[in-house]
Amino acid sequence: MWRDLGRIGLDPGSGGYRRYAWTGADRDCREWFRAQAEARGLTHETDRNGNQWAWLGDPLAGDAVVTGSHLDSVPDGGAFDGPLGVVSSFAALDELRRRGAEFTKPFAITNFGDEEGARFGLACVGSRLAAGQLTVEGAHRLRDGDGVSLPQAMEAAGHDPDALGPDPERLARIGAFVELHVEQGRALDLSGDPVGVASAIWPHGRWRFDFRGEANHAGTTRLADRRDPMPTYAETVLAARREAELAGGLATFGKVAVEPNGVNAIPSLVRGWLDSRAADQATLDTVVAGVERAAREHAERAGIDLTVVRESFTPVVEFQHALRDELCRLLGRSGPGPSGRAVPVLGTGAGHDAGILSASVPTAMLFVRNPTGISHSPAEHAAEDDCAAGVRALADVLEGLACS
Known part of the structure; x- marks a missing residue:
């Protein structure tokens, strides 16, 4: 998965990624997501705001457990910011199936659109629209550097801009959203832990x-x-x-x-x-x-x-304490760290879709160690062993939240 996705939107000159919303690279990332969903027998759909969903079970049943992140990038961004969360979500599902876990709740993997805001200047457009934190009028006023409006860009990409708007019914069916993300700092590197749990997002x-x-x-x-x-x-x-x-x-x-x-x-x-x-x-x-x-x-x-x-x-986001504490409990029992060692809990200065959704849905985040702390750069990196530890941690969390 990582190799296939890594080819999309890579600029040979800078070595960074240019995956901007509603461009050719964005289209190719979306096709990659659809292919991964269909290869696993998941039901794929794109919601009214351009966010992608891959469902296992009945999406209408309620109390769904959802994971995922985003696939777009900042200008000349790194490979891990966003995509690590999406790739790890599919890999965690594979791990749960290998374990023989039985899902007792609906489950979904998502790719939120235009998280970085690189093209239209506003971050988390897809999740903001779904949560009602960006009005339709506000979305229609967004323009890129060439004067192209968001509706024009969406229509050119084959998506109906007239469908934009809040999606409270969809969010009401989600019981928990857990986003895995590469850490955009060095707290885990300094503590010696491969995986941590988020406490809050700074204002x-x-x-x-x-x-x-x-x-x-x-x-x-x-x-x-x-x-x-x-x-x-x-x-x-x-x-x-x-x-x-x-x-x-x-x-x-x-x-x-x-x-x-x-x-x-x-x-x-x-x-x-x-x-x-x-x-x-x-x-x-x-x-x-x-x-x-x-x-x-x-x-x-x-x-x-x-x-x-x-x-x-975006004001300070305190992730729901009950869900955060449940992640700590699940990872403390069988997490990637040494036996008996508590998983670290840390804040972050970076914004995320999980932060936007937190006002509507119980949300939590996992961070994977970034040895240099560099992010939004081609030098962004996470070691393969740490990425694998992140997948196992996410699988542990999903098994505890969604499986018997």
């Missing part, structure tokens, strides 16, 4: 900073006469690093757009996107407020107009 969001100045000739305009938004943006980037260090949070300007974007032209607009996260809401508020305050002070001194827009926000 996080994305803010767009628009710095507007005046375009002019780079070779004839005196420095004193310029309204150049680029230095103000640069000062704000430095301020973000400073504020994050002072407060103990995270702040990153990782995307920027410049107009008119000419080598010999002073910009008229510099647009930068701030990603900020923290272990608690108060710290996050402190970081973002500090960055915006510094940006406004620099903009005022330079005669630059500044607009700040919060484009997305």
